[in-house]
Amino acid sequence: MKLIDELRSKYSEITYLHSAAALMAWDMRTYIPPKGAEMRSEVLGYVSTLAFRKAVSEEMGTLLSQLAEGKIEEELTEDEKAMVRVATKAYKRVKAIPPDLYHRFSVLSSKSEKVWERSRNENDFKSIAPYLEEIIDLLREMARLYGYEENPYDALLEGYEEGMTAKKLRKIIEPLKSELIPFTNRILKEGRSPNTEILRGRFSRKAQEKLSRKALKLIGYDFKAGRLDETVHPFTIGIGVNDVRVTTKYSPDEFTPSLFGSIHEGGHAIYEQGLPVSLRDTPLYGACSLGIHESQSRMMENMVGRSMEFLSFFYPQIQKAYPSNFRDVPLGDFYRAINNVKPSLIRIEADEVTYNLHIMVRFELEEALIKGDLKVSDLPEAWNSKMKEYLGIVPQTNTDGVLQDVHWPSGTIGYFPSYMLGNLYAAQMFAKAKEDIPGLEKRIEKGDVLSLVDWLRDNIHSVGRRYEPEKLLKIATGKELDPSYFLNYVMEKYSKIYLI
């Protein structure tokens, strides 16, 4: 067998095991009977470990170094070179951490996550603090082992967004910060507040599901290669080629969370449905990065779903679904209500304008923790002062402040920036798509989102992991990452809503 085919064959086994694990994870969050969960955790752990072991086996190491040898590497196609690059990088990253440290970290973070649940509920930062300290210590050690040039934080960031650094983030954040904070303040001072009460009422589950399905179809989600179910925490999961499932949550007194939640997950899902099938059993079959993944969901939810164009087409269907609620509500009122801007304490409730400010707070704090510039014991105070600086509000409790997210207690540091990057990538891609597709906005007004999806298929989805995010963006949009696309988008949209 050729060496590269051996790599494919190894990855095909890994793919199979991941597929089995993904189905088990999906089932665990959807249909598993309660008493079945205990054994399922064991089975899932076992199958995931099998996949992990295959990926880091000595055989894999030997194979990858053979493939990197000059003469052999020369004969590879571009795709094959990329496979070797991605596989080698993943291999080295895992191998950098001794199994013992890995194990300690995983035991610690799973304990810590449980402690956090109680801490958050009881507004008790003190009991989670020692866990956070230990997590930071281990992560600093891991960063050292991964290696970095300037900043240990970069070594962690790399795990979520290849090629990104704290320095680059800071450069991006600067203009965002200097524009978004005064813009938010202007909106609050001068803007007309929308009436969001019109969104409340009684909404049947059945009608909500029907609307979610309609919206998902409009944005190109293929129900023959996926399905929509209900869960407490909505998610998207790729179980295999042509099997990418989404979930949403229906609340009885609002339908917008399930509708826009479905569109959000749908954005993730069409990405996975559009991955390059020809690269199936290779390390290139997957999303480019978390930030790029998030760009697809946010583009669909916010730039499409919450746009005047899309709603011109879709709002009549909403009115038809809930005639007594919306018969007499003009489109403009609905549009303003679902694009309400209000600095909030809680990130996941934030609007498009203030969302990135939440991320900046988290980025600056987590970077300082990893660099050793901030002590865990000073974290609540630092949190509150950053919130004051960025959002102008201060939580009364740690529950509504530093304890709100599971990320840090679960050992996830370096993840938050990908949410912000998703917004920025999305705006830059959307701007390029508008250039490339004549009359895109008019098309969306007629319910044609698929023209945009085709563009995403060609330029983003079908690329898989061939390039790092920076390069992907450069090739797709012709430009380096530039936050002004996002600023232009958000300021134009919200000036129209609030200030004109």
Place this chain on the structure above:
Amino acid sequence: MKLIDELRSKYSEITYLHSAAALMAWDMRTYIPPKGAEMRSEVLGYVSTLAFRKAVSEEMGTLLSQLAEGKIEEELTEDEKAMVRVATKAYKRVKAIPPDLYHRFSVLSSKSEKVWERSRNENDFKSIAPYLEEIIDLLREMARLYGYEENPYDALLEGYEEGMTAKKLRKIIEPLKSELIPFTNRILKEGRSPNTEILRGRFSRKAQEKLSRKALKLIGYDFKAGRLDETVHPFTIGIGVNDVRVTTKYSPDEFTPSLFGSIHEGGHAIYEQGLPVSLRDTPLYGACSLGIHESQSRMMENMVGRSMEFLSFFYPQIQKAYPSNFRDVPLGDFYRAINNVKPSLIRIEADEVTYNLHIMVRFELEEALIKGDLKVSDLPEAWNSKMKEYLGIVPQTNTDGVLQDVHWPSGTIGYFPSYMLGNLYAAQMFAKAKEDIPGLEKRIEKGDVLSLVDWLRDNIHSVGRRYEPEKLLKIATGKELDPSYFLNYVMEKYSKIYLI
């Protein structure tokens, strides 16, 4: 590690892989999106092969022979000895067949199954005949490799019902045949035909599901350790400890198929829910045999579900669920309608009285094929003449005759008898349970089926695979398998319905 713990550890991996495979199989028949099935087959094949390889690995072989050594075997507990016995038997059976033959057989039977679908639809025996011939040839070869004393058929039967032989079956069949055929004829000649038209109407899916759930709860099915879904072909599947799922099929114009189908699957499921958890990661965690499995479903469906006692309790709930259909139908009429006896061409539509006659037809023919006493080309004629002999009717087409079952085209020979054995085991167990539980029939009349389930838990379910079916029955009922229990049961029940 002690050798026996090594065996446990190996079986725990096999258990995990089987659990993952079972979930994938369940999902494939319930919720998988259509386009996802292609890759799923691959993943399922891969994971099943992993489990298979672990079970037949050289390491396993060495371990089992070490465990069989006198000094080590001596120190094992009874359960541990049984583990070694069951594992060794399974290991030897698989090892008896060279991988090449195994592969040929599996490719052939999966092709043949596809050809059969068309053959049956088109009443075309000729196109399936060469496949059947090759299947018989390979199975004869496999029987030779498995080894047998008198009859090559016994070597195949052993795969489904350990310890059973053609000779024993013949001895059982003799009294059944000589009683059941004249009894059926008497019913047809002298009996009052029930009005089965009362069972037809319009039945909402929702009400059917509710009734099925009620019935499942009554027979002890634990919904916290299982779930009920809808599929075209109903089945029960054990995915793990405390995760045993059932399915049923709702037809719009009859509710009895879904109700009694659910109770049937529920019987299978409470068996699996009651397996001995302490033996989880061992070869003893499983059903004793297919016949014993079938005894549990048939007892629940027929001896409980279709009994006057159960219906005295449950029929009012049926009337409440479908008032316009059954308000004016007396219990007696309903009881007679669901216990209608009528020789039919199709096995799966057969009633309790004639069902075993269908099995006898199949047993005699498949045994003759394997012994070489019957040629495939003579099969349709032989089928029709057996049908005449046993059921007094002859199919007009092979579709309604020899082509009706998937078993032979899929290479499954020796399986049919377990359906009949299930009926016989069930009657013998039920008779013993009535002896052991004071007033069991009165209890069932009050909706208390759980007393019976407790008896089954203690005497059948919790035993797992510790004993072969013959020994299990002997221990549970104190007697060898005796077909007169079934004869007494069926003749008493149906004499009352038809002849008194």
